[in-house]
Amino acid sequence: MGTQGLGITFLTLPLVVRAATGGQWCYDSQDPKCGPSHWKELKATCGGDKQSPVNIDRRRLQRDSALGDILFERYDQAPPGKWRLANDGHTVMLSLASELASEHITISSGGLPGRYRALQLHFHWGSPAGNGSEHTLDGHQLPMELHIVHMNVKYQTLAEAKGHPNGLAVLGFFFQVSETPNTNYNTIVGGLRNVSSAGQSVDLASTFRLDTLLPPPSRLSGYYRYQGSLTTPDCSEVVIWTVFEEPVAIGREQLRAFVSTLHFPADGPRLLKMTNNFRPPQPLGGRKVFASRAATASGAPPGRGRCHLLFPLLLLALLVPFSPHP
Numbered sequence: 001m002g003t004q005g006l007g008i009t010f011l012t013l014p015l016v017v018r019a020a021t022g023g024q025w026c027y028d029s030q031d032p033k034c035g036p037s038h039w040k041e042l043k044a045t046c047g048g049d050k051q052s053p054v055n056i057d058r059r060r061l062q063r064d065s066a067l068g069d070i071l072f073e074r075y076d077q078a079p080p081g082k083w084r085l086a087n088d089g090h091t092v093m094l095s096l097a098s099e100l101a102s103e104h105i106t107i108s109s110g111g112l113p114g115r116y117r118a119l120q121l122h123f124h125w126g127s128p129a130g131n132g133s134e135h136t137l138d139g140h141q142l143p144m145e146l147h148i149v150h151m152n153v154k155y156q157t158l159a160e161a162k163g164h165p166n167g168l169a170v171l172g173f174f175f176q177v178s179e180t181p182n183t184n185y186n187t188i189v190g191g192l193r194n195v196s197s198a199g200q201s202v203d204l205a206s207t208f209r210l211d212t213l214l215p216p217p218s219r220l221s222g223y224y225r226y227q228g229s230l231t232t233p234d235c236s237e238v239v240i241w242t243v244f245e246e247p248v249a250i251g252r253e254q255l256r257a258f259v260s261t262l263h264f265p266a267d268g269p270r271l272l273k274m275t276n277n278f279r280p281p282q283p284l285g286g287r288k289v290f291a292s293r294a295a296t297a298s299g300a301p302p303g304r305g306r307c308h309l310l311f312p313l314l315l316l317a318l319l320v321p322f323s324p325h326p
């Protein structure tokens with residue numbers, strides 16, 4: 001009787017575990033069995049040919065002079081109401097949506113086919129050992145990436161927007177680590193400890209100007225544009241991507257707070273830190289990445305280009321005196 005009970009326990013346990021992750025997607029850092037390489041088994045779209053993120057190869061950009069400045073509306077006002085910060089089990093997300101059209105935070109122009117309202121923002125990051133951006137720049141991953149998800153105002157619901165290739169516009173921002181904290185991120189970073197477990201959410205004490213999270217306005221003219229997808233299942237290919245050239249500065253300790261405070265959904269008693277929640281770059285295929293009018297289109301920005309020349313020259317100067325002469 002007793003051994004029979006034990007047998008059933010052993011038999012059913014793996015089934016329960018599988019039910020918990022079955023049909024669920026995850027990152028390799030959680031469980032390689034449901035990581036990005038398996039997403040297409042759950043959702044065929046994830047194996048499509050217009051997937052995101054991609055590597056942005058600055059030697060292969062195509063300049064598009066029609067890509068002027070993006071018009072940011074109500075990015076410079078702290079809206080009334082509440083913003084909710086949540087750990088959704090895959091990232092930390094700040095919901096920005098308001099029911100009132102008059103309070104919508106929107107983007108338009110800059111080659112976007114219409115106006116798009118901000119729905120939510122979230123982040124992708126790495127681990128103490130490595131970077132975690134989704135888009136890569138000339139093959140390099142950056143420490144973290146912010147996504148601000150916008151929906152075409154002509155659609156009423158996300159489901160409706162997902163039915164159209166121009167349904168969503170996502171703004172992507174890279175981060176670079178600085179020794180001093182970026183105090184504009186204090187509200188979000190301070191809220192992380194309240195959402196350390198998956199499923200937790202908290203109303204922020206106050207809203208704030210969204211533009212304080214971005215690089216200075218003068219640096220928003222330089223960006224890259226391509227047609228892609230959501231970077232998580234269902235991987236809908238309905239996103240007009242704008243990835244900005246100028247990174248956002250974030251303090252080392254602030255970045256560490258993302259890496260060390262949040263947790264993936266518990267798998268039994270094991271608490272697993274939320275790390276490396278990025279999808280690797282997907283094939284660009286026949287797509288092109290366009291550079292805005294003001295972007296630094298070809299390779300390294302001025303200054304760094306000269307460094308590439310200077311270094312071999314310095315090396316040569318150092319080596320020449322020691323070279324054996326016949």
Ligand SMILES: [Zn+2]
Nearest residue numbers: 122124147231
């Ligand atoms: Zn994202």
